[in-house]
Amino acid sequence: MNLFTDIRALVLDSLAALQAEGHLPEGLSFDNVTVEPPRDPAHGDMATNAAMVLAKPAKAKPRDIAEALAPKLTEDPRVTSAEVAGPGFLNLRLAGDAWEGIVAGVLRQGAAYGRSDMGAGQKVNVEYVSANPTGPLHVGHTRGAVFGDALAALLDYAGHDVTREYYINDGGAQVDVLARSVYLRYLEAHGQEVEFADGTYPGDYLIEVGQALKEKVGDAYVDQPEDVWLEEVRDFSTDAMMALIREDLKMLGVEMDVFFSEKSLYGTGLIEKAIEQLRSQGLIYRGVLEPPKGKQPEDWEPREQTLFKSTEHGDDVDRPIMKSDGAWTYFAPDIAYHYDKVSRGFDQLIDVFGADHGGYVKRMKAAVSALSNARVPVDIKLCQLVKLYKNGEPFKMSKRAGTFITLRDVVEQVGPDVTRFVMLTRKNDAPLDFDFDKVLEQSKDNPVFYVQYAHARVCSALRRATEAGIACDDATLAAADLSGMTHESELAVARKLAEWPRLVEIAARTHEPHRVAFYLYELASDLHALYNRGNEETQLRFVQEDNPAVSQSKLALARAVAVVISAGLGILGVKPAEEMR
Known part of the structure; x- marks a missing residue:
């Protein structure tokens, strides 16, 4: 049920009628x-741009088209007026029973209201977090985790077949550094004094890992050369870090469908297979790149390299895939990983990266375009930095992590629900300030509280009605007489409810789950405004104990709000509150 889609269909039918009558070509x-x-809500309930966008191709004035279209639209009983505004916009007002139908429809459909088949079952892979397995997740990863998880849930809600995936970066030099750092903690567990050199990881989180390694191998690696222990300690350490990362994600309510290891690409022929696929298209060659911008000729040493001709697929420059010593560049396994995703039959790929990966977007899009013959689109979403504050000051670093603030630090301070909602109160590519004091305030300025309070208010009203002996199950409320829903504050709520299915499809199409958070705040604001009006105008109160029928009509609207808030919070991964404490 999507009222905006229904009215758009009416507009299109009316335009077709104008064509049949010769008024439009x-x-x-x-x-x-x-x-x-x-x-501006004062202009009407809906607006259409039909006359504006058709004027040029129809070779007609916008107002002339609008004035011919308006009477066609008002022939439908749902449209009470169609007013031409400005150069040719049409503002529509709908009959009261259209809004009554929305409320009843929400209650009949329940959690299914707003769900869409827009995705048509298309297979979408959403890769997010994908942090190096060298330590606990930090606050930047937290934002990416929340964004990616909410986006995956949104796409699922809109009818896509979604796979949530984590790419384990366990094939590079950083895991060797991890192994050496754990080895130092292992020696420490044996009573030795150690010193962490630059480049190693000094965080306290490795103390337990070093102790666990001691418990596993005893003193077998003590004072042994690196070639004896490096490989086994590397695998042991990576497994331990991934277990820690899984625990951190679980705290946040994030569960992955797939964990894909970069290491599995090496020595298996998978990188070579992906590169050969590009070579077969004439996209791999030996060549010399131009010096990077800003480099003086004397600073630049041109050398022949193996290159991917990414400029043929929209990149600014071609990209090296093999070093002069014959080793793969970091880009080569990433090409192979995305080739694997394409080979798994996904219709669309979405990568969620940190802000520092901005230069990576074009080359990865070029690779996927080439590997899929431009069949599979890839959307790369960058999550900007999060700045943490407490008591008006930047939040101090975590001793446990050594150099950064962890996901666990944040969740333990405010809980997963607040963490997730606040991380979605800005678009992913906009910086975010996370103030520990403000996100726990019980005020309108705190969006997560404001939305949770709206849901809790409805739950409280339903409890009061039940105590008063007023039936308020969804079936009863869906059948309530809503003809008295005429107050502007009530209609504002109904209009906002009608926007939910449209909002879902727009947010899913643009890959912008923050739109859901914004919408929920607006819906909560309309609900609170209606509730507060009831303090002055008693006929608007949700529960009127001396009039069960009127109570049921008021509660029907309130309960519909709770249904939509619950659905929206579900997409965001936040639990709806039934009471505020």
């Missing part, structure tokens, strides 16, 4: 015709 494309909420 045949062959016009209606793809860009929209029906959406007006910017």
